[in-house]
Amino acid sequence: MFRLLAAIASLALLGAVTSTLHAEDSPAAAVAATPAPTPVAFTNAPVAAQTAYLQAALTNGDPTATNIAPTAIAGHNAWMMVSSAFVLMMTLPGLALFYGGLVRSKNILSIIAMCFGITAMVSVIWWAVGYSLVFGSNFASPFLGGTENFFFKGVTSDPNTSYAYWVSQNVFAIFQLTFAIITPALIFGATAERMKFSAIMAFVFGWMFIVYFPLAHMVWGSTGLMNGVWNATAKIPAIDFAGGTVVHMSSGWSALILCLILGKRVGHGKEPMPPHSLVLTFIGTALLWVGWYGFNAGSAVAADGVAANAFTTTTLATAVGALTWPLIEWVFRGKPSILGFCSGAVAGLVVITPACGFVNSWGAVIIGVVAGVVPYIMCTVVKNIFKYDDALDTFGIHGVGGTVGALITGVLVDPTVNANLGGAAATANGLAKAIADHTLVVAQAKAAGITIAMAVVGTLILGFLVKLVIGLRPSVEAEHQGLDITDHGEEGYNH
Amino acid sequence: MKKIEAIIKPFKLEEVKDALHELGIEGMTVTEVKGFGRQKGHTEIYRGSEYTVDFLPKIKIEIVVADGALEGAVSAIVKTAKTGKIGDGKVFVLPVENAIRIRTDEAGDKAV
Numbered sequence: 101m102f103r104l105l106a107a108i109a110s111l112a113l114l115g116a117v118t119s120t121l122h123a124e125d126s127p128a129a130a131v132a133a134t135p136a137p138t139p140v141a142f143t144n145a146p147v148a149a150q151t152a153y154l155q156a157a158l159t160n161g162d163p164t165a166t167n168i169a170p171t172a173i174a175g176h177n178a179w180m181m182v183s184s185a186f187v188l189m190m191t192l193p194g195l196a197l198f199y200g201g202l203v204r205s206k207n208i209l210s211i212i213a214m215c216f217g218i219t220a221m222v223s224v225i226w227w228a229v230g231y232s233l234v235f236g237s238n239f240a241s242p243f244l245g246g247t248e249n250f251f252f253k254g255v256t257s258d259p260n261t262s263y264a265y266w267v268s269q270n271v272f273a274i275f276q277l278t279f280a281i282i283t284p285a286l287i288f289g290a291t292a293e294r295m296k297f298s299a300i301m302a303f304v305f306g307w308m309f310i311v312y313f314p315l316a317h318m319v320w321g322s323t324g325l326m327n328g329v330w331n332a333t334a335k336i337p338a339i340d341f342a343g344g345t346v347v348h349m350s351s352g353w354s355a356l357i358l359c360l361i362l363g364k365r366v367g368h369g370k371e372p373m374p375p376h377s378l379v380l381t382f383i384g385t386a387l388l389w390v391g392w393y394g395f396n397a398g399s400a401v402a403a404d405g406v407a408a409n410a411f412t413t414t415t416l417a418t419a420v421g422a423l424t425w426p427l428i429e430w431v432f433r434g435k436p437s438i439l440g441f442c443s444g445a446v447a448g449l450v451v452i453t454p455a456c457g458f459v460n461s462w463g464a465v466i467i468g469v470v471a472g473v474v475p476y477i478m479c480t481v482v483k484n485i486f487k488y489d490d491a492l493d494t495f496g497i498h499g500v501g502g503t504v505g506a507l508i509t510g511v512l513v514d515p516t517v518n519a520n521l522g523g524a525a526a527t528a529n530g531l532a533k534a535i536a537d538h539t540l541v542v543a544q545a546k547a548a549g550i551t552i553a554m555a556v557v558g559t560l561i562l563g564f565l566v567k568l569v570i571g572l573r574p575s576v577e578a579e580h581q582g583l584d585i586t587d588h589g590e591e592g593y594n595h
Numbered sequence: 596m597k598k599i600e601a602i603i604k605p606f607k608l609e610e611v612k613d614a615l616h617e618l619g620i621e622g623m624t625v626t627e628v629k630g631f632g633r634q635k636g637h638t639e640i641y642r643g644s645e646y647t648v649d650f651l652p653k654i655k656i657e658i659v660v661a662d663g664a665l666e667g668a669v670s671a672i673v674k675t676a677k678t679g680k681i682g683d684g685k686v687f688v689l690p691v692e693n694a695i696r697i698r699t700d701e702a703g704d705k706a707v
Contacts, residue, residue, distance in 0.1 A: 372646040374639060439641055480643035493642060 139169035157266055160402035170265040172257055179403035180264075180271045186394025187278035191215050191285050194391050198384030198442070199289050202492045205376040206582025207293045208592035214300050218285045221301060225308055226277045227252055233313040234321060235263065235276065242325035242335065245317045262322040264401040275398060276316075283312060283347045289492035290355035293373075294365045294579055297587045299572045303358070303562055311350055311558040315551060319346045326547045328531040329520050337531035338547035339513065339521070339540070341410065342399035344454025344505040345551040352499020353555035356490065361563040362572055364489035366579045373491075378438050385442040389418055392449045396456040409517045410456035413464035414449065417456075420465050421448020424472020443479065443497065447471040450501035455509040458521065463512035470508060475501045506548045510541030596691040596707060597665045601656045602628070602684040603676040608654050614671040615658065622707075624657040634682030653684060659691055661704040 142150060149166040156163040157173045196215040200208045222230070229250055236246025249255055252273065260269040284304045288295065318325040319340050326345075328337030340346065365373065375381060396414040400407035425444025426436035451471035452464060459467070479496035490496060515521040515535050526532045534540040566572060573579070578586035585591060603611060608625065615623065629650035636649040660668050665688065672686055696706040 373644070374641055374646055433640060435640075437640065443642060484643050 139167055142168050160266060160400075160404035160406075163265055170259045170261055172259055172268040172271070173266040176264070176266040176402045176404075177268055177271055179407070180267045180275055180398060180401065183394030183398025184271065184275040184278055186391045187275070187282065187398065188219070188391075190388050190391035190395060191219055191278070191282045194384050194387035195282060195285055196384065197380045198388060198446070199292060199492055201377040201380030201382070201384060202289075202375040202439075203292050204373060204582070205593055206584055206591075208376065208380075208584065209588050209590055210297065210583035211288075211292065213297055213588055214288050215285050217297065217301055218304055219281050221304065222281045222284065222308060223277060225305070226273075226280055230280060230308060230313055231255065231273045231276065233309075234280075234316040235260070235273070237262065237322060240323055241317075242323055242331075243314050243318060245313075245321050245323075267401055272401065275401070276320075279343060279347060279395070280308065280312060280316070283343075283351050284308065286348070286351035286494055286498055287355045287358060289494035290359040290490045291362050292491040293583065294491075294573055295362060296570075296572065296574050297583070298570055299566050302566050302570060306562045306565070307354065307558060310562060311354065311554050312346075315350055315554055316346050318550070319343075319547070326543075326550070328526060328529060328543065329523070330525050332525040332528035334525075334529045334531075336543050336546050336550075337526070337529040337534060338506075338543040339458055339509060339531070340454040340506065340547065341457035341509075342396045342453045344450075344502045344509065345547055348450050348453060348498040348502025349506060349548060349551045350555045352495050352497070352502050353552050354559040355494035356488070356499055357556050357559040358563050359490050359495070360488055361560075361567065362489075365491065366576055368489050369487070375439065378442075381442055382438060385445055389445055389449065392418070392453075396449075396453060400457060406457050406518050406520070409460075412461060413456045413459055413467075414452055416461055416464035417452035417468040417471060418445050418448040420468020421445055421451070421471040424469050425476050428472065428476055443475070443493070444472045447475040447497050447501050450475075450498055451505040451508070453502070454505045455512060458509060458514065458518055459512045460514045460517050463514060466512060467505070467508060470504060471501060474504050503548055503552070506544050506551075507541060510544035511538075513540055596659055596661060596694060596704060598657065598659045598689045598691045599665070599668060599672070600687040600689065601672050601676065602630070602653050602686075603656065603672070604678065604682065604684060605652055605654045607676045607678075608656075610675040611656065611672055614675045615668060618664065618667050618671055620658060620660060620664065620668060622658070626655045626657075628653050628655045632682070632685070651682070659694055659707045661707060 142153065145153070145166065145168050149168060153163045153166040153168045155161065156166070160176065163170055192215055196212045200211040203211055231252065232247055232249035233245050236249045238246035238248045252270070255269050255273050257268040257270055259265055259267055260272060264272055284307055288300055319327060321327060322330060324331055325334060326336045326338045327334050328339050392414060393411055397407040397411040400410060422441050422445035425447065426440035429440045430436040448468045448471040451467050455463065455467060475497045478500045479493045483490060483496060513521070513535055520526065521535060522532050534543060574583060574586055612623070629652055631649050631651055634651065636647055636651055639646045639648055658668065669686055669688065677683055693702060694706040695702045
């Protein structure tokens with residue numbers, strides 16, 4: 101199915117892409133920076149160096165040749181702080197409302213508690229070890245970062261030039277933290293209404309170490325295995341702009357496994373379990389869409405042209421997804437539903453995520469259509485055939501959408517929208533050649549395969565471990581009563 | 596004295612209330628209820644899940660009137676609540692033994 105769609109999409113784009121394919125010299129070929137011999141202060145540098153430095157700052161270029169130490173620059177830093185706040189807003193309250201509206205009213209607080217608890221706990225883990233394990237470097241490993249930034253040691257307002265010349269490292273660290281927060285929170289849509297809060301927190305604690313930190317380093321770390329754009333020695337030169345593999349595939353596939361380990365909700369398939377408020381779900385969806393600009397355009401880690409392209413493609417894919425899904429409902433069921441609009445928009449956002457900084461507007465529109473069709477089939481047809489209880493369709497939308505996105509990015513990639521695709525690292529590790537030869541989808545498939553394997557194995561281990569130690573599910577009676585009262589001693593609505 | 600219990604479509608409440616008011620009926624109790632008769636419910640679909648909703652929202656009006664006012668009140672309700680479509684509701688009439696106005700201790704027809 102995916103290959104077929106990818107092939108169709110590929111044909112449609114062939115003309116547009118091949119006509120513009122040519123090797124382009126990258127002005128910002130930013131591989132891991134080699135420290136220059138004693139940087140000079142800006143004011144002591146020759147005027148020519150100062151001019152070149154400012155030029156690089158304005159365009160998110162590499163200032164190494166000027167021998168002036170990079171510093172956080174107003175525009176780039178401002179955008180990254182805004183983006184970080186936007187991505188946090190995706191979890192609190194975006195995801196909390198999106199998921200919260202879809203559960204029954206007796207479980208709304210359990211969703212909010214899950215989102216809030218993960219936000220707080222992951223923030224502390226990230227500060228202590230997480231950031232360093234992903235973006236540190238002293239392991240010099242393709243699989244994990246290092247220990248030098250434990251407890252944010254050295255994470256100051258100066259840039260970490262391995263990742264951004266013009267953004268404060270502490271801002272970069274918080275930006276990446278917001279991704280580490282929303283990813284595990286996505287998982288628990290599949291397990292909604294039937295997993296103990298304590299089990300959720302214990303699972304997330306382990307999952308960050310076994311799945312998220314290694315995977316995020318492999319995809320985004322400067323020495324990462326699958327970091328095709330920035331790691332000159334990447335064994336699998338794949339591309340993932342904002343987290344199709346790291347965020348959506350990892351959470352989606354983990355969600356499938358975890359909901360299978362948990363089993364169905366009590367009464368699933370017998371008693372009705374309709375969403376208690378599609379109004380909340382709508383508000384959550386809208387917050388997710390707005391927040392996703394920070395997620396996708398912010399993943400340029402600069403306010404530059406690549407960010408602008410990601411901003412544009414994100415809008416188009418989401419709009420087309422939100423058009424396609426309810427249109428299918430209208431044709432096959434007679435009515436376009438609000439949940440259909442919401443689902444199509446989120447699916448569009450998911451599928452464009454890995455692609456947003458690498459495809460053009462036509463690519464985004466095609467992705468929007470695919471996002472409206474494939475997850476729709478997963479959530480309405482395939483789920484009913486196999487009868488697993490993916491309560492809020494985390495697997496159907498994030499797992500499947502993320503996988504489709506990872507693959508289709510390899511087909512629709514347009515090197516003219518992002519000079520880094522032809523940069524020094526991409527040329528050295530073969531990414532540029534794979535794009536020119538139209539074989540990138542092979543590396544994308546390998547990256548997707550590794551992601552699925554890590555998510556499935558990690559979740560199997562942790563799921564059964566937590567089940568053994570503290571148990572995953574509340575009692576049947578507690579499940580009937582609702583987790584808001586039994587886990588948190590409160591009710592969402594007192595009227 | 597008789598008690599009238601009328602189950603009507605919610606959007607007809609204002610019309611029924613005004614019609615009863617014109618007849619000089621000065622009080623009523625209204626409850627939001629759910630139920631079904633021959634109209635049955637409808638189907639709701641959320642992604643892949645279909646649910647049949649059997650119980651539809653209706654309004655129950657309760658009024659108590661003197662025997663002489665009964666006929667006028669019932670016909671006013673029936674006339675104003677009618678749309679001619681299935682699901683218009685029903686009117687029940689029950690005997691009432693007594694009524695007491697709490698503020699004044701008045702009883703019987705004077706109290707309603």
